[in-house]
Amino acid sequence: MAKEFTYHGKRLEELKQMSLDDVIKLMPARQRRTLKHGLSEKQKKFLEKIKTVIKPAKTHLRDLIVLPEMVGKLIQIHNGKLFVPVSITDEMIGHYLGEFALTRQKVKHSAPGIGATKSSAAASVK
Secondary structure, eight states: OOOOOEETTEEHHHHHHSOHHHHHHHSOHHHHHHHHTOOOHHHHHHHHHHHHOOSOEEEOOTTOBOOGGGTTOEEEEEOSSSEEEEEOOGGGTTSBGGGGSOSSOOOOOOSOOTTSSTGGGSSOOO
């Protein structure tokens, strides 16, 4: 049997019914302080947008904290180059959107170029 998700002892249904002030009290310190300052106008506008729009919403708001009302939505988060599609799950509550759209990719090296080492100078160039 699958274990039911809880966030600090509260089920997802309970979290969705709670007010934002009550959810803030459950968050870790950094997220709690950020949300106490209040959401910016852009963040408020984006939250209203994802409530109404069916298709994936695009955003540059990497500093937005995942709230219970966002669970189950598909959001495209900008990573500096392109929009990365992210499906919000219940385990993401309390994390920042930017954590799920990585800005740096793994370095992929190939063979060394000509002149990179002393032994490559003896290699024939064709």
